[in-house]
Structure formats: structure tokens, C-alpha cells
Amino acid sequence: MAVLTNGSTSPLGTLGTLSVAQVLEHSQAANEPAWLTEMRGAAWSAFQQMEAPKWRRTRLDELHLETLQLAAHPHAPELLGADKAAEQGAIFVPLRDALTTHADLIGSKMGQGVPPLANRYSALRAALWQNGTFLYVPRNVELEAPLHIRYTLPAGEQAHFPYTLVIVEANARVSLIEEHISVESATATLTGATTELFIGAGAAIRYASIQQQNRTTYHIGGQVITLDRDASGEWVSFGLGGKVQHIEAEARMQGDGSRIEWHGATFATEQQNLVIVPWLRHIGTATESHLDFKTVVADQGYSVFDGMIKIEHDSHATSTRLEEHAIHLTPNSRSDSIPGLMIDTNDVAKAGHASTSGQVDEEQIFYMQARGINPADAKRLIVMGFFETALSAIPHEITREQVAAHIEGRI
Amino acid sequence: MPNELHIKDLRVEVKGQEILKGVNLTIQPGTVHAVMGPNGSGKSTLAYAIAGHPNYVVTGGEVIYKGENILELDPAERSKLGIFLAFQYPVAVPGVTVANFLRAALNAHRAQPNVDPKETAIPMAQFRKQIKAAMQDLSMDDGFARRYLNEGFSGGEKKRLEILQMSMLQPSMAVMDETDSGLDIDALRVVSEGVNRLLNPDMGVLVITHYQRLLNYIKPQFVSVMMEGRIVRSGGPELALELEERGYDWIKEEVVGSLN
């Protein structure tokens, strides 16, 4: 009997009626380690006391958390590539399974990336996650084939909080795709996804996070990559689906010489409201980051890019650049770009940001028309080209083609 | 002649200002016609107006090709009718590869009304073969097809790409706007040879140039001089040589003189 489900034996009710005692009781009933029971209890009590964060550009007024029911039969994640990973000594299993075998390892990292008490939603996720994924790549192990996680909110369910915990040890190498989908639902549904990736010294990760949920889903996520000394990350984030998305994402350049190359794309159409809050946090010495974000909005789509470069006091010689470019396909679509820069030291090598926004360039359209291509096809080509840097950062060809086809079909 | 390009008293405005003030010009199939003129005389305006750029507003006159007043066609339709503009300033489109762009252009030309475009699309293998051969003709290496359209291209690479497109699309009426600018002498030779290979008795070419240098390689039968939005002189190839020698000022004086 999985924990925190309202199966026939122990109904849980809605989030509005769930008590701290019930949360603790369920955790204990599932034989979870004491630290986790404690973490859940603290998070749930924080959730109950905290005010909702003031996210002015995220339309959460129609999301009534207290009426939602935690998934009774949450799907275990689909994990592709686990067998091959195991052959090389890596562990790629559902998080709940890993709890019985690697509780201490999980306990040493869980919550270190995305702090459970950061805000009401992180608390909600930390308290109520039912399953997720654990990936452990031992020292010096280089995994060739990309690993793939697919989280689905099953039909008939209202809320789930998948948790992804990734530990890549020193000098190891891995590619990971995390994909979120959901099925059509008559009422609002919620996915609260937490992802923590800890990348050891000299290790490298390619990570793609792809949100492709349906138009009734609220997706409220927290993602942090922590990079140790000389570790490197290539990260690509796609915000494509959902009714409303609010993802707080952070690349944390903790170790000296660590670096991130981060691409992202948001495509908001119909009534979608897709918000991404990417942070580049520089802590170590001579760390580097580059964030290149592409946004396309159409119909009444509304996207928000709330990016931040944060250069901490004890850091040295940071080199960073953040850029965001947006294209509006229709007059009623809207995109807000709020790039920020917080520098708490005088010792910075390079820091800059740039952002642009406008319609598809008329000269580009004319150039294509002059070759016989009609304006609609020209726009489609230009927009696909605009997303190309993000698409090509997806570390798996078939996934890349699927995402490209999905976008192309919606232009 | 049905396939001549016939420009009659063409008047064009840009941003409310009249730039072409009644241009008359006829280009016969199988001929190369050069239009020369100083900077700002309206040569590119003529090229854009023929191709249908929306910022170049035709206020009078007509342009007849293959029996149609092409001013009523949108730019893509003009292209499909066989008109090709080699741009003076080719446009960069980040993220769109040369190969993808060319394939889209070819497929647009092959498309038939009421037929599923999938049926008329060029088979991948055939496309690859065709582009490879065309690139070889222009001394371009294979990697070029995978680069993004005009992005980070040198002046010479851009002009070469224009000619590559021309050779893939096989137009019957080519307008080449300052194709020689930005080319060193070797590139000029390669590009000119590429153009000369495409010439055929059914094809008309309008070569727009500031300098006569290009005309040593692509030989015109007719030369016209444009000044302040009008054709002020026409003649044979010797006119180009005279311009090379004497510059444009003497014509200007004669034109002004004749007006007084």
C-alpha cells in the first residue's frame, strides 16, 4: 500500500482537510525514514500557515488547492534506459523504490537544492510527493544513452507531486530528459514537480526538462542544478503545455570553475499563461553561465520570463550572460521579460543581459516569399529556426523531433 | 514576345516619397540587360518593386510578364512564375538551415493547387543530389548546406548563396542586384561562371550594378543608365565601358542640360 494515497483503506480527503497528523501517520505507515516523516510534517504545517507567494503575473486565482484531491493511484514514472544504466552501475529507479535501498543517500541531499520551506508551493510538494525518480551515477561512469523520465498525471486524478533526485558523482557523465504530460480532464488538475540535480566535481550533465501537459493542468515546479567544482551542465527547458505554468529554476554554480550552458523555450498559445523564473546563481570562483531563452506567444497566450543573475558576495571572477528574445505572432498575445541582475561583489569578470521582443521580421518573410514560400510557411520556418538552438540542445534525437513536430503543428 | 519582362512607366514610392518616376524597360528572353547608375538612383527600388516588396508601393505603371500584370501577384506567386531576385543584401534567418530553406522553396515551386503537398514534394535523395551538384558548381563545400541562412556569412558567401538558390530554382527571369559587391576577384569569377551556366535562350537577366567590372564576366547585350528614378540612357555594352571611363557626372550634366 503506497503512502499518501486515498485508496479504499485510508481515505485522505482533499488538500483542504488534510491534517499534519494524517501526513505523519501515512509516512510512518509506509515505513519511511524518520527524517522524511519529519520533513513532510514540517512542510505540511508550513503549507498550512504560509500565505500564497505574490506571483503577480501567474494566474492562480482559479486554482483552488483546498478542493484538490491527492492522486489515489499515482503512476510510477516511466523510466527509459534503466537497464543499460544499471549495467554500468548506475541506479535509475522510482524514488519510492530507492527509499527502501538508498534512504541515507537520498536523505543526505533531499531538500538541499529546492528548499522545502521556500514558499507555499515548495512546501506542498515536499510534504505530499508520492513518487518520483532517483538517479545515481557513480564516480567516473559515463552513460552514453540518454535516460528518459516521463511523468503522467493519470486520467481521473487531480494532483500529484513527482520528485526527481539526481546525484552524479565526480567525473561521471549523463544525459537526462524529464517530461511531464497529463490527460484531458474536465476539471483543473495540478502537477507540482520538484527536481534536484547534484553534479559532482568534474562531472557533466545534459538535462532537458519538457513540460507538455494539457490545457487543464496547472504546473508549478521547482528545479535546481547544483554544480560542484569544474562540473558542467547543459540544460534545456521547454515550457509548452499546461493551462498555467510557474517554474522556478536555478543553476547554482557552487564549485570553482563550474559552468552552465542553458537554453530554453516557451511557446504560449490559446489562453496559456506560462511563467519561467530562471536564476543563474554564482557562488564559486571563475564560474561561467550563459542563458539563452526564446519565447513565442500567439492567440491570447501570455508568457513571463522573470530571469535573474545573482552573483554572491564570496564569489570571484564570474562570467555570465543572460539573453531572452520574444516573438509575438498575434496582437493579443503578450510576453513580459523582466531580466534582473543582483551583484553582491566587486569581483566580476563579465556580466550582461539582453532582451528583445517583436513580431516576425518582415524582411525575413519577404526573403522567403521571394523564393516562392507563402507567408504562413515562411513564419513557420522562421519560428522553428528561432527555437532551433533550444531544440538542438535536447540530448535525444527522437525526443527532439517530437518536440519540434509538436511546436510546428501549433504555429 | 510572350516571355519578355515589360516594365511600363513604373512609379514607386518608399515611405511616401516617390523614388521611381516612370521607368520603362524591356528585357527579352535570352538576353542580359544591365542597369547601371550611381548610388541612390533607384536601382534596388526597381528590383524590389519587380519582386513585390511590400514597402515599395507602386503608384503607377505596370510590369507585364508571361502575359500577366505581375504587380497584382504576391511575391511568392511572382517567384513561381519564374521571377528571381538575387538580393543586394540577403537576409539572415537564424536557425533555418540553407538545406531546409532550399527544400521549402523547391517544394513551394513544385506544389500544385488541390494536390497534397506531400505528393509533389521533392524526394529527399533527389534533393540531396541536386544541392550537392549545385554547390560543387559554385565551389561550396558540403557543410554549407547545414549552416543557418546567411547567418554570419561573409559578403562573398551571401552572394554565392543567392546564386545557389538561383541555380536550384531555375528562374526564367533573374534580377541580380549588385551581385558583384563584396566579392573578390576569384569569387566574382566563380559566381559569374555559375550565372553564365544558367543562361539559356528562354531566360532573361536584369543585372544591376554600380561598376562595370561584373560586365566583363556576365556580358550584357543592352545597357541602361538609371538616374534619379528614371532610365536616362540606353545602349549596348560600349555604354558600360564609357561609364567606366568617364563616370556618371557627364550623363548627369547632359540630362540636366536637356531638361533646361
Ligand SMILES: Nc1ncnc2c1ncn2[C@@H]1O[C@H](COP(=O)(O)OP(=O)(O)O)[C@@H](O)[C@H]1O
Ligand atoms: N527602405 C527604404 N527606406 C527609406 N528610403 C529608401 C528605402 N529604399 C530606398 N530608399 C531611398 O530611395 C532612393 C533609392 O534607393 P535605392 O533604390 O536603394 O538606390 P540604389 O540601389 O540605386 O543605390 C534612395 O534615396 C534611398 O534613400
Ligand SMILES: [Mg+2]
Ligand atoms: Mg542598391
